[in-house]
Amino acid sequence: MTDHGPQPVERRLPTEEARDLLALVRELVRREIAPHAAEEEEAGRFPRELFRLLSSSGLLGLPYAGEFGGGDQPYEVYLQILEELAAARLTVGLGVSVHSLACHALAGYGTKEQRAEHLPAMLGGGLLGAYCLSEPQSGSDAASLRTRAVRDGGDWVLDGTKAWITHGGIADFYTVLARTGGEGARGITAFLVPGDAPGLSAAPPERKMGMKGSPTAQVHLDGVRVPDARRVGDEGQGFSIALSALDSGRLGIAACAVGLAQAALDEALAFVSQRRQFGRPLTDFQGLRFMLADMATQIEAGRSLCLAAARLRDEGLPFARQAAMAKLFATDAAMRVTTDAVQLMGGYGYTADFPAERYMREAKMLQIVEGTNQIQRMVIARHLAGPEGH
Known part of the structure; x- marks a missing residue:
């Protein structure tokens, strides 16, 4: 060391x-x-x-x-x-x-x-987007969403409430999944909705334990009218579009988790490299050295999973299972690494004078968004079970 x-x-x-x-x-x-x-x-x-x-x-x-x-x-x-x-x-x-x-x-x-x-x-062009799939009563079970789009001549009229929307209330455009047919996954269609559409509004941002700078809010659609030219894909194709987006989005979350964990390791390493206890640098203590080694190994493993899945995607090969694995492993690793960073820094790590406590609070969110890690395990298991498991 x-x-x-x-x-x-x-x-x-x-x-x-x-x-x-x-x-x-x-x-x-x-x-x-x-x-x-x-x-x-x-x-x-x-x-x-x-x-x-x-x-x-x-x-x-x-x-x-x-x-x-x-x-x-x-x-x-x-x-x-x-x-x-x-x-x-x-x-x-x-x-x-x-x-x-x-x-x-x-x-x-x-x-x-x-x-x-x-x-x-x-x-x-300077625009900022948001993705509207989840609802107050349909988070992990996204196929049961209730927001409805009804055709009216050459337009669609959207009514419903979306929940947990990152950039809710500040986005310039929203990709909205709404029900245009019967119950289940096959009755859902995707729409591109302008952020200033009449009838679209946002609730006050949620009060969260972390990510305070990133607004998360419910988005209400009350008679929002969009032309059919803003329907994306075929009617009823929306859920498969949403799942495709989430496969790629999970890799984005995995990469964010790796970055956050790396920042936590860097902070902890800088701290222990400068601090002395019992007349010796902290980096002389084998127990702390082993913690740092484990943290670095988890980060590198998460990074490797993430980039391996990305290479499959770039080659046009199936990557959904690997994306779920990367999201699961990298975000769980980020939670462990940030917790260990706080522990390594002791009382200093628990104070807001250092970023370690913020990293720890932020890591928790990554285990939840774009499919909880329990959902990732379901996705992986279904792929392992073969076509009949999907």
Whole structure:
């Protein structure tokens, strides 16, 4: 063990363009994100101007086609950039992941005309997106959602309430899943709803134990009218679109978890490298060295799972099982690593003067969003059981 503190994570980036992106992100982190993260999280401030900067810098559309304003980057690169952002401030990393999730339906299932009309502004025009699947009575059981869309001439009229919506109330557009047919998964359709649509409103943000800078709110749709041209995919295709989006979104959450855990390890390592007890540096004590080794191993394992799943996605191969594994492992690891970081720092780790306690509170959320880790285990088990288990 040395006393030099944490070193930058080595990145496996395939092109010079990707390496330039990493340099850009690290400069943004150093200049715009890290210096303000603790203060803004404590105050519950969402960095809206920063997201406009990320958009103009091409960082909100990295995994999407350049034809429509995206960055044409493989998911393997996108996730490593996301990890860097989440390590600096989870509100930013998670926000980029949620925005990417909100763009997924249109990018993957929209017509060429829809994509040409909307995607450039969504990917690089300063807009911020939100994804509306969960409802007050249908979280893990998303197929039982009750928000309804009824056709009225050339329009659809949407009524219902969505819950736990990241960027709820501040988003410029919402990807909304609503029921257009009978009960169950096959009666659901996806819509692209403008954030300023008449009849769309948001409740006050939820009061959370962490992620105070990232607004999470219920979104109410009261007679919201959207033209059929904003229906994404076929009628009744919405649930399969939603599941496809979540497969990719789970990799985003896994990358955020790896970034958060890395930040916690770096903080703990810097602390113990400088502190002495019983006349010796803390890093001389084998018990603490073993804790640090276990933390680093869990982070590296989560990163490897995440990037292995991303490579499958980039090659056009099935990756849903691996995405669930990555989300499950990386977020559980983040909870363990952040808890251990607080323990290693003792009383200092428990105070708000150091970021370790914030990392610990934020890690809990990652085990819940985009499918709880119990749901991830169900997804993995169904894949292991074969087609009959789906």
